[in-house]
Every structure is written in structure tokens, then in C-alpha cells.
Amino acid sequence: MSGPSDVPEAAPRRLESGSFSSGLTVPDFAACLQMGLRPVGLVQGFCAMQWGWYGAGSPYMRGVSPYSSPGGGQGGYSQSWRCPHGMVSPDHRAWGQNYEQTWVEAAWLQGFGSAYGRLIEEAKEVGAHGVIGVVDTSHNLADMNVAEFHILGTAVVVEGAPPPPNGDPWSTYLAGQRLAKLIEAGFMPISVIAAIASVRVWAYCMTEYLMEGGVGYAWGQTGSTTREIEQISEAHLAARSLARDHARGQLGSDTLHGISISTTEREVGAGDQVLECMLRGTRVRRFKDFDPMPAPRPTVRLS
Amino acid sequence: MSATTPQSPIDARAEMLSAATWLAKGGGSPGGRAVTSDLSIDEALLLHSIGWEPVELVFGVSVTSVPTGVWTWGRGEISAASDAHNLAVQAAAERLGHECATVGGYGVVGVRVSVEVRPHHVDVALVGTAVRPSGKKAPVGRPFVSDLSARDFVLLTSSGWSPLGLAFGASFIYAPRRAAATAIRQSGQNIELTNLTEALYSARESAMERMQSSGLGMGAQGVVAVKITEGPMSFARHVIGFTAWGTSVRLEADRHVYLKPDMVLPLDDAVIQFEAQSLRG
Secondary structure, X not given: OOOOOOOOOHHHHHHOOOOOOOOOOHHHHHHHHHOOEEEEEEEEEEEEEEOOXXXXXXXXXXXXXOOOOHHHHOOOOEEEEEOOOOOOOOOOOOEEEEEEOHHHXXXXXXXXXXXXXXXXXXXXXXXXXXXXXXXXXXXXXXXXXEEEEEEEEEEEEEOOOOOOHHHOOEEOOOOHHHHHHHHHOOEEEEEEEEEEEEEEEEOOHHHHHHHOOOOOOOOOOOOOOOOEOXXXXXXXXXXXXXXXXXXXXXXXXXXEEEEEEEEEEEEOOOOOEEEEEEEEEEEEEEOOOOOOOOOEEOEEEOO | OEEOOOOOOOOXXXXXXXXXXXXXXXXXXXXXXXXXXXXXXXXXXXXXXXXEEEEEEEEEEEEEEOOXXXXXXXXXXXXXXXXXXXXXXXXXXXXXXXXXXXXXOOEEEEEEEEEEEOOOEEXXXXXXXXXXXXXXXXXXXOOEEOOOOHHHHHHHHHOOEEXXXXXXXXXXXXXXXXXXXXXXXXXXXXXXXXXXXXXXXXXXXHHHHHHHHHHHHOOOOEEEEEEEEEEEEOOEEEEEEEEEEEEEEEEOOOOOOOOOOEEEOOOOOOOOOOOHHHHHO
């Protein structure tokens, strides 16, 4: 999209119609009003992204050779393994690499960031202080090599409060009682944060062998018939740690609260995989000290 | 658990206005290291009430190989699969504890356990939040690992007990076959299949025994919140897998502290969770 505003023409008409729409449940709506938050509109942002070509001949191509620069010199994670067997045959996998696909992460962030920017733009249109109850999804459109990002939430005005800094509304995945408790605990939501890490595994001979059911010892060695597949374990750990670190990079010294994390893996060959880890949460900032909490009192519910 | 009722009701409107005004006036970050946590706000508050705080979201993962051929027909326990499971769990828990110690945590609570048994490998992933007593920097001793929620952790420690680690046990067995003549003789009858009963019974006991042994190995007095999974492998229906795990605990106080719970009859709706997915029908 281009032009001064990224939101469709219908959006301002809908938002200026004089009534509000909201994605809040009735209990959350009630809690929202109790906190002095007035819903002013259901706001959303979209972005459809075409994935680039990362294969042979692509400027993004990485990792096809042990001598290339995994991560493309972009500071990405990379780890290598070498075959313990020496020269066996030309098709023997003498080296293996795990590396971060920074260009995939950048594309995902671009899609998510564009959709989020449009959500915030719609919220600004209605003069909101914040957006609560944010929900975001991303999925591939049918067979088109295109991913759609969709973020929506309820724009709210804090009755009597001055405009947010730079006019940019804050946002949070929370709503209702959870948001009320967050505020009571002394935390102010700043923004939703989502981060992704993509790790490509190029298996070396032992990883390929073990992932296909080979017995667990290298030639000449004896021992247990099971063993850890180190390259895959490291890749899983790296994907999760990188996603956390990417989110941490957006935090400053704030807190990322209520994280949800999910990991997907896609097998692309014998032992070869792409691992993706997605992490979401609400960035919150302390605006007052914790009030001293009384010791919890155990209770037994009678319902 | 519920917090003691405060002396005066909370003015949620004033709190929200105060927070939004503070932010509008350029409220900045407090400085220091950022915190990441998958705890809910209730859990964070409960932890705070006993003087603990979240530090970092931490992970432990291990993928262990299972050799070809172990899932084909046979008799008795499939020890290679059980070994692979135990190895993966131990390695994942060790990494989780190590990562916790690295960030200055005293232990990990609310660990989500994911175990996937596949034809050629067992995948174990543990995710939880490292916690510590508020303001304390250097952990003492080996961090604990617990799949108890922060709520259960608060209750456990208030009762004088401490979590030590995850106790795990697994057993994979072939479903025993009957001889053809026996199967024909028993067809159409109401009859106990003793070979199957014995095999499954034995496998269950083995899994639980291993879990208890791993708890004892940590110096625990018991295992709480035990979870048991069982069922045929999706890729080998003639193999039945049993796993059992829970948090091993030890009494740290001189004696168990009885908490005397109050009876509560709530008047609110039990379902208060925000569910915006309903927007999508």
C-alpha cells in the first residue's frame, strides 16, 4: 500500500460512524468501563506478504557450502559439525550446519510490523489512548506463497487522561480483569511484542544417520544404542533462545509479561529441518512500586 | 489461594488514570535487566506475596535417537525406547536447570512438558519461568525444576515443602500376542486376557517405579501432581507406552504447616478469561 495513510478508505468512515464496535466479551466490557476505559472502536491491521525466493541463485541463499557465510554476515546464529569418519564417498555429508535464517525473520517482522502499524493508525484515527484485547494471526493463503498477517483489538480512551506520548496508543493482549490486575500490580502496558526465530538445520552424516534410525554409535565406537542427536537438540534450543532474545531486544529494561510460545518444525530432507519459534507477550513498564501484598489466604471453593 | 481482602476497595478507575497519565508524561523505563516471563498476572502477584519474582523464560530441549527395528514385533519391554526417553528427559531437565542458574534463578516453576515419541527419535521440550527470592542475585546450590504452577509453588512452600526436580519414568512394551490355538479357544468368551493384563500392569508399575526412583535420587520424600500418559504408539499400534512424571518434593520445615483453608462460595462467573478468538466464529 502507498500514500499518506495505509488504512483502506472504508476504515475512517466506519470509525467515524458515531457508534463503536468492540471485540470484548461482556465481562471484559464491564471491567473495561469499571476502569474508566471507554471503547471507541474495533481496530485492525492487515498485511499480505509474498515470501521471497531463498533457493539457488537467490541473493538470500545461505549455507549451501561450509565455506559460505551462514547468516549472511548479518550476525545470525550459526553452529557447525564435522563428520568423524573422514572421506567416505562424494555424497557423504561431511559437514553440517545450523544457522539462523535472518532474512526469513526480517520478512515476518516486516509483515507483522506493517499490520501492527495499521492497527495503531486506525486507533489514532479514533483518538484512542490504547488498544486492548489484541489478537494476532498469520497464515499462508492457499498455494500462493503469500502469508497474511491480521491483528485486531479494541481501541479505548482513558477518561480524563492526557494524550499518549507522540499520540501513539499503547497496546496489550490483555483485557478485563487481567488488565485491571496488571495496573493494580503497578505495571502499565506499553505494546504487544511478537518475535520469531527461524533456524535451518543442514544435517551432517551422524544427524542424518540417527534421525533415520541408525544405531547410536560412530564407527569403531561401542556403547548404548541410543544417544542424543546433538545437532537437532541444539537447533531446538537455539530457535527458542533466539526468539526470546529478539523479543528482549525490543524491551529495553521493561518486562515481557504473559509470554506464549509455539514452535513448528518442517522436515525438508533426511535430518534436514526448518524450525520456527514464535513468541508473543505484552511489554509492560512499572509505574509504581508493588503495594505490599498480604500473604495469600488458602480457600476452598464450594462450587 | 486468594489474597487477604484489603482494607479499602481498589479504585480501578483512579489507578488506570494514574498509569495513563504517568505514561503520557513520558514515564521511562526503570533501568536494569529486562524480565521475560510466561506467568499470568495472578501468578506474578502470588509469587510476589511470598517474596519471589520472575527472572527469565528458560528452555531445555533434547532429541534422542531410537534405533531402527525396536518397534517391530517382539516380546516384553522395549528397553531402547525407555532408555531414549529417560536420556532425553534428563538432558532437557539438566539444560533447563543450567539456563536457570545462568540467569540467576533459584528454580523454574510452571514447566510445560512436551514429550513426543517418534519412530526414530524421542523429543523432549521443557519451558518454564526461572524465579528467585526478590532482589537476590546469586543462587544457592542446584536450581529446582518444577511443573507446578506458581500458585501450587506458593501453596507448597507455604506448607513447608520445597520442590526439587522433575521425576520421570517411562516404559514401552509390546502388546503380547496369544497363540493361535489359544485365541481360537477363547474367541466369543467373556474371559480375562491374563497375558495382556500382566504385561500392561507390569509396564505401568515399571514406569511409576522409575519415576519414584528418579525422585529418590534427588533426595525427595515424594512426588506430587503425578501425570500419567498411556496408549499405543501412533506409528506402531502393537506397542503401548506408559510415562509418568511429577515434581519431587522434600519437607524443609520441621513439620508440615497446616494452612487451615477458609470456605468460599463465589458469586462470580467462573469463566473470566478473555476469549477474542470468538470473533472468528
